[in-house]
Amino acid sequence: MEFMEGSEPVSPTGQYLNSSVLCVSIITVLESEVPINDVHIISFLKDVFLTINPRFSSVMVTDGKGDKQWKRVEVKVEDHFNVPIFPVGLSPTSYDEYLDNYLSKIAMDPFPQSKPLWELHVFKYPTSNATSNIIFKLHHSLGDGYSLMGALLSCLRRADNPSVPLTLPSRRNSEPESDNRSAWTRVPPIFPLIFNSLSDFGWSMLKSTLVEDDQTPIRSGDEGVEYRPITISTMTFSLDRIKHMKEKLGLTTNDVITGIIFLGTRLCMQEISHGSSKANSTALVLLNTRMIRAYKSVKEMVEPDSESPWGNRFAFLHVSIPKFKDPKSSDPLEFVWEAHKIIKRKRSSLGVYLTSRLLEIVKELRGPEAVARYIHGTLRNSSMTVSNVIGPVQKVAFVNHPLKGLYYMTVGVPQNLTLTIVNYMGELRVTAGIEKGFLDPEKFKSCMKNAFEMMLKAVDELPPRKTSI
Structure with missing residues (x-):
């Protein structure tokens, strides 16, 4: 060199x-x-x-x-x-x-x-x-x-006009807060905030060190999973239909997507092993910790005081995958409501901040390798990771090559199952990274598509939402 x-x-x-x-x-x-x-x-x-x-x-x-x-x-x-x-x-x-x-x-x-x-x-x-x-x-x-x-x-x-700048996509809140709300009502009550923060922080520590998920059809619990061959398979869903579900439920797009993934995962687990529908399984949902909701140019990202800095600015949210209360008559919408409730509560607590401070202390006392072992334990003790990025809205070309689609996968993590999500041109691409020979990718995809149809049917059967005048 x-x-x-x-x-x-x-x-x-x-x-x-x-x-x-x-x-x-x-x-x-x-x-x-x-x-x-x-x-x-x-x-x-x-x-x-x-x-x-x-x-x-x-x-x-x-x-x-x-x-x-x-x-x-x-x-x-x-x-x-x-x-x-x-x-x-x-x-x-x-x-x-x-x-x-x-x-x-x-x-x-x-x-x-x-x-x-x-x-x-x-x-x-x-x-x-x-x-x-x-x-x-x-x-x-x-x-x-x-x-x-x-x-x-x-x-x-x-792709239609390379001379026109590409519109940088952004994520918008599904239901903006009303300007009529007082500032006081926007501040979370102090005691629930303290309780939730300490609870999330303590649970995160236990899940990263002592408490493992159950062994199930999506988690073997073996050492060295990250060094084994994987199969990367993708499935596509209509973003318009997901937005339809979002608007009918009054939630966010991410709530709906997460609910579908959780339902599909439980369906797959139950199909392979009926008892696993009650197993303790946790998903690590990646949270972007930047205080913005839209992409910035690379030039803006690398500026010293950028509000959207380049680098790794993410955290893990431990989200328990909901269980079937009654497999024969379980309401698929329970998975959406449960995912929404857990993620909203964890986002509004200080658990992520406290965990970040803990890692800084561990780094200072024992070095970065000790923190890497802690993160490895966080991944290994859970059942899967779910990450989501916003893709291009318009049809794009890469070096004059028009793109029909795109997807990504995080590799080298000690898990048997990893899921990633990206949207492109009105379609949502869900990609599953699965250890070869451990879980049948076609079975998993079939269960995920079944979950999507079940969720869509349940939403369509709901009465129209009442809107305030």
Whole structure:
């Protein structure tokens, strides 16, 4: 390596995610409608990608004091560019299997620490969903979903008119607070706040150290799950139908999505093992801790005092997956209401802040490796992780390649099941990362689609909501 001048301290979270205990990456798949042009992609990497953020041209090194730094290096993009070769002339379903195995392979391959922590792969064979696929693998220490999606959005152009800037998507509250409410009513009562905060903080500590979820069809409890092959499968839902459910229930889009995921997961568990419908299972729902609800440009993100800073700004919410009270007559809407109630309460407590302070203390006393072990325990003791990012609203093109769809997956986590969600052009793409041979992906997808239909039917049977005059 040839080092260049300048270095930047690695954030604490960046150190935790690239340690001897954890090595977490994000794989993003862009489904192209046209064949990939290698020359254009390599030019993009040199002229655009490397200029987005210095971390894409940096390696993580340890200085003389034992602190980790991002150190700039000369980058040869060809060392990060991969084009796998497979037999030609096969059917799209055959290439689906080749793509799945290839994604599993790169998910397990560790990053060389002597090079910047990113790769780009081009899968040039037609699958059921695309003519070809562009695959980014980026280490999670480079940034979280918000940062990396923001970087991707800066590289995309409108497919209908590349000269027109892409509209940066945002998430809006489903029901804004009325201006007539007094300031006092907006402040949560102090005693419930204290109780909920201490309760959430204590439960989070127990779940990260002593209390494990039950062994179920979605959680084996084995050590070393993060080193095993995975299957990455996707399913698509209509965003308009989800918004219809949201408006009929008076909740948020995330409430509805989470409720569908919880119901589908329980249906799958019960179908495989009837007793698991009563098992104690916890989902870690990722929370973006930035105080904004819309993407900013990359230039704004990297400013010193940015309100939406680049990096890893997220926290885990421990959310118990609701159980079937009566499997034969259980109301599917219970899963939406329960998810809404738990997440709303946890969002309004200080449990996340107290946990963050605890990790800072552990880092100061015992170092970042001890915190990484704590986070590893948090992941391992739960049953699954659910993360959600906002995708492009308009049809977009990546380096003149119109995209039919996109999805992503977090890999390297000690869980048998990981779920991610992204929207694109009015569709919601839910992606499941499942340990191969542990849980049947087709069965899981079938149960998830069944949950969606059950939820939609239950919502349509509700009487119209009463609106205040």
